[in-house]
Amino acid sequence: MLNKVLDLLDPLLILSAALMGVALYLIFVWVPTETNQGAVQRILYFHVPVAWGSMMGIFVVSGSSFMYLWKKNEKWDRLAVASAEVGVIFGAMMLLSGMIWARPVWAVWWTGEAKLTTALILFFIYVAYLMFRAYFPPGTQRQRLAAIIGVIGAVDTPIIYFAANLWSQAHPPLVTGPAADAESALGSDLGTVLLASTLAFSFLFIYMVQTRYKIRKSEDDLVELKRASSASAMTGAN
Amino acid sequence: MPAVVSQATQLAVKADAVVKNFGETAVLRGLDLELPTGEVTVLLGSNGAGKSTFLRILAMLTQIDSGSVSMHGVDITENGPSVRALTGSVLHAPMLYADMTVRENLLFFAEMYRLQNVEDLIAGTIQRVGIEPRLDHRVRTLSHGFQKRVALARALMHDPQMLLLDEPESGLDSESVAQLDSIIADYKSAGRTVVMTTHIVEHALEIADRAVVLNNGTVGLNSTKPSSDKAEILAAYSSKANDQ
Amino acid sequence: MMGSLAVIWAIGRKDLLLEIRNKDVVVAVAGFALLVLVIFTFAIDLNQGNAELVGPGVLWAGIAFAGVTGLNRAFALEVEGSTLEALMLAPISRDLIYLGKALGNFLFIAVAQIIVIPVFAVLFNLVVFRWEMLAISLLTTIGFSAVGTLFAGMSVRVRAREVMLPLLFLPVVTPLLMAAVESTSHMVYGRSWSDMAQWLQLAVAFDVAFLVVSAFIFQHILED
Numbered sequence: 147m148l149n150k151v152l153d154l155l156d157p158l159l160i161l162s163a164a165l166m167g168v169a170l171y172l173i174f175v176w177v178p179t180e181t182n183q184g185a186v187q188r189i190l191y192f193h194v195p196v197a198w199g200s201m202m203g204i205f206v207v208s209g210s211s212f213m214y215l216w217k218k219n220e221k222w223d224r225l226a227v228a229s230a231e232v233g234v235i236f237g238a239m240m241l242l243s244g245m246i247w248a249r250p251v252w253a254v255w256w257t258g259e260a261k262l263t264t265a266l267i268l269f270f271i272y273v274a275y276l277m278f279r280a281y282f283p284p285g286t287q288r289q290r291l292a293a294i295i296g297v298i299g300a301v302d303t304p305i306i307y308f309a310a311n312l313w314s315q316a317h318p319p320l321v322t323g324p325a326a327d328a329e330s331a332l333g334s335d336l337g338t339v340l341l342a343s344t345l346a347f348s349f350l351f352i353y354m355v356q357t358r359y360k361i362r363k364s365e366d367d368l369v370e371l372k373r374a375s376s377a378s379a380m381t382g383a384n
Numbered sequence: 385m386p387a388v389v390s391q392a393t394q395l396a397v398k399a400d401a402v403v404k405n406f407g408e409t410a411v412l413r414g415l416d417l418e419l420p421t422g423e424v425t426v427l428l429g430s431n432g433a434g435k436s437t438f439l440r441i442l443a444m445l446t447q448i449d450s451g452s453v454s455m456h457g458v459d460i461t462e463n464g465p466s467v468r469a470l471t472g473s474v475l476h477a478p479m480l481y482a483d484m485t486v487r488e489n490l491l492f493f494a495e496m497y498r499l500q501n502v503e504d505l506i507a508g509t510i511q512r513v514g515i516e517p518r519l520d521h522r523v524r525t526l527s528h529g530f531q532k533r534v535a536l537a538r539a540l541m542h543d544p545q546m547l548l549l550d551e552p553e554s555g556l557d558s559e560s561v562a563q564l565d566s567i568i569a570d571y572k573s574a575g576r577t578v579v580m581t582t583h584i585v586e587h588a589l590e591i592a593d594r595a596v597v598l599n600n601g602t603v604g605l606n607s608t609k610p611s612s613d614k615a616e617i618l619a620a621y622s623s624k625a626n627d628q
Numbered sequence: 629m630m631g632s633l634a635v636i637w638a639i640g641r642k643d644l645l646l647e648i649r650n651k652d653v654v655v656a657v658a659g660f661a662l663l664v665l666v667i668f669t670f671a672i673d674l675n676q677g678n679a680e681l682v683g684p685g686v687l688w689a690g691i692a693f694a695g696v697t698g699l700n701r702a703f704a705l706e707v708e709g710s711t712l713e714a715l716m717l718a719p720i721s722r723d724l725i726y727l728g729k730a731l732g733n734f735l736f737i738a739v740a741q742i743i744v745i746p747v748f749a750v751l752f753n754l755v756v757f758r759w760e761m762l763a764i765s766l767l768t769t770i771g772f773s774a775v776g777t778l779f780a781g782m783s784v785r786v787r788a789r790e791v792m793l794p795l796l797f798l799p800v801v802t803p804l805l806m807a808a809v810e811s812t813s814h815m816v817y818g819r820s821w822s823d824m825a826q827w828l829q830l831a832v833a834f835d836v837a838f839l840v841v842s843a844f845i846f847q848h849i850l851e852d
Contacts, residue, residue: 215845215848267799267802268799270795270798270799271796271799271800273795274792274795274796274799277792277795278782278786278792278795278796281786281787281788281792282785282786283406283407283785284406284407284408285405285406285407285852286405286447286449287447287785287851287852290848290849291782291848291849293848294778294782294845294848294849295782295796297841297845298775298778298800298838298841298845299800301837301838301841302800302803305803305830305833305834305837306802306803308803308830309802309803309806309807309830310803310806312806312810312826312827312830313806313810316810369407369408372408373405373408373409373410373413374410376408376409376410406852443717444716444717444851445713445716445717445851445852446851446852447851447852464721464722464847465719465720465721466719467719468717468718468719469719471717473717475710475713476710477709477710477713478709478710479709479710479711479713479714479717480709480711480714481642481646481709481711482709483646483649483650484642484645484646488645492638492642493714493718495634495635495638496635496638496639496715496718496720497718497719498631498634498635498719498720538714542719
């Protein structure tokens with residue numbers, strides 16, 4: 147029993163939990179309330195790190211998809227699917243926390259700002275990536291095709307960002323809230339807290355991807371076992 | 385036995401430890417098989433033994449998960465287009481455009497194979513498979529057996545080194561089967577290779593030079609005298625069929 | 629080189645011949661897009677002088693949605709008789725199959741637009757018969773067929789391909805859709821080429837990027 151609990155205590159988990167504690171202390175106790183936006187500004191200490199995590203997810207999916215097409219090694223496919231799933235979770239948290247922050251500060255839930263548009267479209271592409279994997283019959287063809295979606299997403303990213311930028315220049319976002327364009331009064335404190343929080347979420351991200359990768363590996367091993375056992379069953383029957 | 389000497393590069397097919405899985409189903413589990421040039425090989429085995437999958441791998445419709453396959457000494461994964469020019473395939477589906485006529489289909493595929501003197505070629509091929517009277521009929525209006533013959537014409541048109549046939553007799557009447565036999569015999573006498581599956585096992589063993597029984601994703605039996613080993617082959621094959 | 633072009637053209641011409649006989653794809657695309665336009669003329673009050681404002685968006689959203697159904701249909705036809713496998717058997721490299729199919733899809737969506745855009749001009753009372761419209765339409769259709777052919781080829785073996793294709797296709801073509809809508813807006817407001825230059829450049833970049841990447845990547849798609 148105790149062994150099982152200890153098995154769960156991965157060093158990465160301990161590290162990210164400890165950093166998370168530090169980040170929570172800094173966010174809610176140490177850093178003073180920002181004067182323009184009020185308490186709601188503290189959401190950014192959460193929002194920016196999860197946005198960073200979702201970007202890492204996209205980056206790893208693209209990179210490992212490319213590597214899979216090149217090397218055809220299963221481990222790249224496992225890494226791609228693990229970081230896609232974790233990246234989509236982080237992306238959902240990013241979109242939600244951003245909207246909760248924007249409503250009081252910008253007076254809108256959503257606006258056509260370039261970074262928001264880009265994030266939303268990329269989120270949809272990686273949701274489609276996961277849905278494709280769920281719908282397609284298993285086998286190496288599924289891995290190849292999923293990797294292609296990963297690569298296409300990477301090719302599309304700069305184009306989406308450029309287009310979203312052009313678009314928001316033509317249609318300036320309606321941002322009318324109390325602190326729409328006021329400079330932050332926090333200075334370097336803001337940077338310190340963001341750094342701690344981003345580190346905490348980065349380690350959480352790595353831990354989650356690593357765990358998902360291991361589960362994926364077990365799933366593959368199980369499939370391998372099923373294939374082998376069906377072989378011995380057939381031989382036994384002869 | 386065929387006159388062609390089977391040196392390493394003269395092998396029509398060399399499959400080495402070929403593995404192919406579809407999800408949890410392992411179809412080929414490290415298949416090793418060498419087929420010399422100029423032989424008619426019949427692949428036997430129960431449903432799901434991997435016969436069709438192996439033919440699809442040779443036709444380059446299916447990628448292998450590991451191992452290697454070469455045809456006439458050329459690795460198929462690295463030289464796709466040039467290897468595909470070596471083979472002509474008739475698989476389960478006729479693979480024809482139903483709303484185009486027989487002639488339009490053959491003209492189109494002649495372009496895909498970049499053939500010259502297409503009119504003469506088509507005239508010769510359709511005579512060989514006996515489809516002249518329906519040349520300007522749409523494929524949709526033809527019977528299954530006739531579509532099979534058109535598919536055979538499509539496979540023969542570019543005069544391939546190797547014919548891959550997956551149950552070519554299905555849907556054919558006895559006259560057409562006899563015609564198919566003569567085409568296979570022509571191929572063999574020209575020193576070329578035929579790899580086929582069949583559901584008329586006894587007949588196939590008469591015309592084949594080699595019978596390969598696939599069992600459990602590997603070669604269970606490889607006989608070079610199929611007509612005299614018939615009893616043994618049928619026993620190996622039908623005991624497997626009974627297991628299903 | 630000439631041989632490759634001949635193969636691409638042969639595939640495109642074959643698709644066109646089948647389309648002339650069956651009229652499966654163009655009718656579906658044009659019909660769907662026209663319905664979207666008509667429904668929007670009810671959904672939006674066009675008497676307020678806002679046709680210029682909403683018209684371009686409605687037009688391109690309609691063509692994008694209708695295009696997806698057409699792309700689905702076009703690839704389904706190639707799979708029904710296993711004729712895609714017959715193309716795969718041929719000693720041509722896979723990128724030629726891709727480019728040939730993309731050419732066919734380009735022609736279908738382009739022909740559908742020849743029907744849809746004049747009706748759009750009538751319903752929204754906008755002047756669209758200009759060179760700008762031709763340029764926008766060509767660039768957008770090239771991009772749609774480049775991405776759509778790749779994803780339609782990937783979706784054919786998916787259980788719910790009618791759902792899968794739009795989920796893959798629409799987010800990826802969003803930048804192109806923005807370019808089409810914004811340039812068309814500039815056009816209906818009577819602005820010059822230089823106003824829409826950046827958007828047209830973006831569309832060109834999108835088309836080139838996805839044609840090249842898709843042709844290169846298509847070899848990984850077809851075999852199971």
